[in-house]
Amino acid sequence: MIFAAILAGGSGVRMGACGKPKQFLTLGGKPVIAHTVERFCESPDFEKILVLCPHDWTEHTKDIMSKHIKDSRVRVIRGGGSRNGTLLAAVEHIESNYNVTPDDIILTHDAVRPFVTRRIIDDNIKYTLKYGACDTAIPATDTIVESGDGMLIDNIPERSRMYHGQTPQSFNIKELARTVRSLTPEEEALLTDACKIYTIKGLPVYIVRGEETNIKITFPSDLKVAEALLNERDC
Numbered sequence: 001m002i003f004a005a006i007l008a009g010g011s012g013v014r015m016g017a018c019g020k021p022k023q024f025l026t027l028g029g030k031p032v033i034a035h036t037v038e039r040f041c042e043s044p045d046f047e048k049i050l051v052l053c054p055h056d057w058t059e060h061t062k063d064i065m066s067k068h069i070k071d072s073r074v075r076v077i078r079g080g081g082s083r084n085g086t087l088l089a090a091v092e093h094i095e096s097n098y099n100v101t102p103d104d105i106i107l108t109h110d111a112v113r114p115f116v117t118r119r120i121i122d123d124n125i126k127y128t129l130k131y132g133a134c135d136t137a138i139p140a141t142d143t144i145v146e147s148g149d150g151m152l153i154d155n156i157p158e159r160s161r162m163y164h165g166q167t168p169q170s171f172n173i174k175e176l177a178r179t180v181r182s183l184t185p186e187e188e189a190l191l192t193d194a195c196k197i198y199t200i201k202g203l204p205v206y207i208v209r210g211e212e213t214n215i216k217i218t219f220p221s222d223l224k225v226a227e228a229l230l231n232e233r234d235c
Helices: 032-041 055-068 083-097 118-131 173-181 185-189 194-200 220-234
Strands: 002-007 048-053 074-078 105-110 133-139 163-172 206-209
Touching (some): 002 083, 032 048, 032 118, 048 055, 055 074, 074 083, 083 105, 083 173, 083 194, 105 118, 118 133, 133 194, 163 194, 173 194
Parallel strands (some): 002 048, 002 105, 133 206
16 A cells, blocks of 8 residues: 655744744645645555644644545544654554555655655655655755854765755655654654654665755745746646
C-alpha cells in the first residue's frame, strides 16, 4: 500500500498576523491546503491521503475537504505538537488502521507546497519502493554561507554539492517507524525534517529531482508568487 501524509500541523507564525495558519489562507479562491491535496488526489496509487492538522483546526480542515475535495481516500486527523510528532501521528494512524507490510510506503508533503507535480509524486513512489527512502531537492543556485553566530562566516561550502530541500520526503513505513522511535532526546533536538532522522542514523536517502515552482508558502511575498504561478498554470 502507498499512503500520502499532508503535514499541516504548523501555526504559520512567519506569515504574520493573518489570524490563521498559512495552509488555510486563500489562493485562487480556495485554501492553499485544498490545492495541495488536489495534487495527490490526481494519483490513483494512494490507498489513503491523510491530512494532519492542528488540534484547534480539525473541524475547519474537515469542512475544507468536504467543500473542495471529492475523494473518499482523504482522511483528516490531528497532528502532533511538532513536525516529528505530526509525522509519528501519521505513522501510528496507519499502523492502527491498516495491516502494514514490509513493502508499504508513505509520501510526506508540506501542506503549503501546492505546486508539487505529478512527475515529482510518481518519482517519489518509484524511488521509495526501490530504495526505501528519498527526498525531493533541487541544486542550489546561490552560494550557501555557513555561520554559527549569524555575524561571522564560518564556511562557504562548495555550491556544486549543495541542494535546496523540498518535499515530498518519502519512506518505507516500517523502517520509518523503527527509526523515529529509536531517536534519543538529544537526537530529536537536532531534527529539522524527516530525512535528517535517516542521516543521523546513517541510513541512505536518495534524491528525487524537484522543481523551481514547487515553492513553499512561508512569507506574505510567497503568496503573491503563488498567485502568479497559479494564474500562469491556468492560462
